Amino acid sequence: MRLPTGDGAVAVRTPPSRRRRWGRGVAALAAGALPALAFPAPSLWWWAYGALVPWLLLLRTAPSGRRAALDGWLGGAGFVLAVHHWLVPSLHVFILALAALLALLWAPWGLLAWWALRRAEHSPGRSVAACAVVPSGWLMVEMVRSWEGLGGPWGLLGASQWEVAPALRVAALGGVWLVTLLVVAVNTAVALLVAVPSVRGPAVAALVVCAVTVGSVWAWLEAPAPVGRARIGVVQPGVVDGPGGPERRFAREEALTRTLAGRDVDLVVWGESSVGADLSARADLAARLAALSRHVDAELLVNVDARRSDLPGIYKSSVLVGPDGPTGDRYDKMRLVPFGEYVPLRSVLGWATSVGRAADEDRRRGAEQVVMTVAAGSGPGLAVGPLVCFESAFPDMSRHLARAGAEVLVAQSATSTFQESWAPEQHASLAALRAAETGRPVVHATLTGVSAVYGPDGARIGAPLGTDRSAAAVHDVPLATGTTPYVRFGDWPLWAAGAVLAGAALGAVRRRSAPRPPGPPARTARG
Known part of the structure; x- marks a missing residue:
């Protein structure tokens, strides 16, 4: 917007909508960084149970699914930068590119969270479903980024509970993956509790289910003798x-x-x-x-x-x-550390050795x-x-x-x-x-x-x-x-989360393809 000034010059003022978009982007970056405080050294383990709430509330208010995906990407970048900030001496500016690429994994999660939280406003059943769908989507992000080539499973949200005895017992049942599911489910229920008064009952019920689950595991699964x-x-x-x-x-x-x-x-x-x-x-x-x-x-x-x-x-x-x-x-x-012990696609990314402490020569891998x-x-x-x-x-x-x-x-x-x-x-x-x-x-x-x-x-x-x-x-x-059950049955929470997401996708497809009830008959105009 251009406005005339007293001396005949023209001042440029940023439109309010653009300022809001920039402000929203900064808020998404900051919200994504909040969970870092739950990990050592701060080690505020209790913070993990509410650290995602600001990010979820922001996603819920996105004006469109496209904006929700953008907020998911920006929040993911904030998360990666905050949790992995200690890599700066090794990667320097390359960490910005790394964070931007890894954060793309959170864009679909942002869209999923927006869809699930918006639908939760319409019925108690959908609010309960959101408390399963949103954590399952987050877990899929953790699973994909746990691939060695993408940096490995560092900063998994469940790992923030490493000094909490009941959470460790849950890990014996379903690994760090099950701990993550419960932590994100609590955050989702708290976000609904804060933002959607009409579904506070189901949100409280979801919190109770999480607490009872942890208590039951603690009582049922004995510590190793x-x-x-x-x-x-x-x-x-x-x-x-x-x-x-x-x-x-x-x-x-x-x-x-x-x-x-x-x-x-x-x-x-x-x-x-x-x-x-x-x-x-x-x-x-x-x-x-x-x-x-x-x-x-x-x-x-x-x-x-x-x-x-x-x-x-x-x-x-x-x-x-x-x-x-x-x-x-x-x-x-x-399993070698990307850039620390080998440079992925060295012919393309070899320049990283000139701006940080990336490996000058790739280490070799063992076989078994x-x-x-x-x-x-x-x-x-x-x-x-x-x-x-x-x-x-x-x-x-x-x-x-x-x-x-x-x-x-x-x-x-x-x-x-x-x-x-x-x-x-x-x-x-x-x-x-x-x-x-x-x-x-x-x-x-x-x-x-x-x-x-x-x-x-x-x-x-x-x-x-x-x-x-x-x-x-x-x-x-x-x-x-x-x-332990985790050693015996493996990564079953990942399969469970995948099943939840598949069920949600199938339900959405069925609702879209279901025939709509006929509307009221059109009135005939009279002359």
Whole structure:
């Protein structure tokens, strides 16, 4: 709009409709970012049960489905940027493009939420349906973005409940996916409670159903019963900067490990990339590790980040070392961090290495998961399932190890690049979910923190080693047998959510194709 001024010039004023659209877009970005506060480091777990409400209310008031999809996309971008903000040192401006692309997954969810919440105004039955449809749509977004190539299952909404005992019991039933469904269902019911007075009864009923579900799972599904213990040492060298970093880190880990002598440990775990050279090519390092094993009277699980002497390329590998040297048990990391360990479509996106800390050379992938047998004491041995860093975010990998007989899951990690961010605490918290899902204890060992250990019920054991620590700690880790429903039945909440969405789509198609009742007969005009 152009308006004349007193001196004859023309002032340009933005139309009110355009200002409202821009304001709405900013509100969508901000609303999408709100759930980030439920994750570590703030770890306001209770915030998750209302964090989506502003976003849902905004979607409900969208003037059209197209605008709702746009608000879903903008909110998704806000969510990705807030939850993954610690990636900025590695990706720099590329994180904006990454957030914009990933956020496209939320555009259909925005449209779905708009449709379901608007229909909920017309009947109690439709409001109840909204409390199932909206969470199911959100879960489909989480499922798709959990693909390794899209960044993996980091920041799943259910993972924000890692320190809530009833939620961990729900995870044993249906994994982190079922926790997410319940959290989003509560948000949907609260949004209806706030915005649609005519369906407050059904909204309250939906909240009651969620509470009763959690209470019933807590009462019905017993926590894993301990059947023994293993003493596991965790070595965290801390930040080692400057020239000769790998060699100096190795010496520091060596010194810390020696302090565990006489403490009756069954296994000593080092973090990811704790050894910077292939042990087949560095007989001196292998000999030092073997001497350490003899000194502490326990085997060592180290992690080698180096170019292989027997295969082309660089691998990240969990390697078991005993008193006579490497035992032959080795696991090569299978799922790699996009940009951190390989660049997707390097011929197109290779420029990312010039603006951030993307990998200069792609790491190679392992072929299969491995369960190692550790010679612990005079017993039959301890079955250990290794995971390397990023892999502890994937529920299916820990579930596979539990099915294969692992008694303890060990995640070797390094988040040194993100030392002063929320990333180390977020990563450590994932181990609690994996423990609860599988009914197996999880040892999360890192180079620079946070190192932590969780029992088979997901409860933390002992004090974690924070990012300011350089230390070795020993934990009495309870072992458990039995199989959780999640290990037995797998990702059934994903199938259930898919069925809900298929049912909703089928119902919508039937309503559209149903013949409409005839209208009143037209009146004949009289002359």
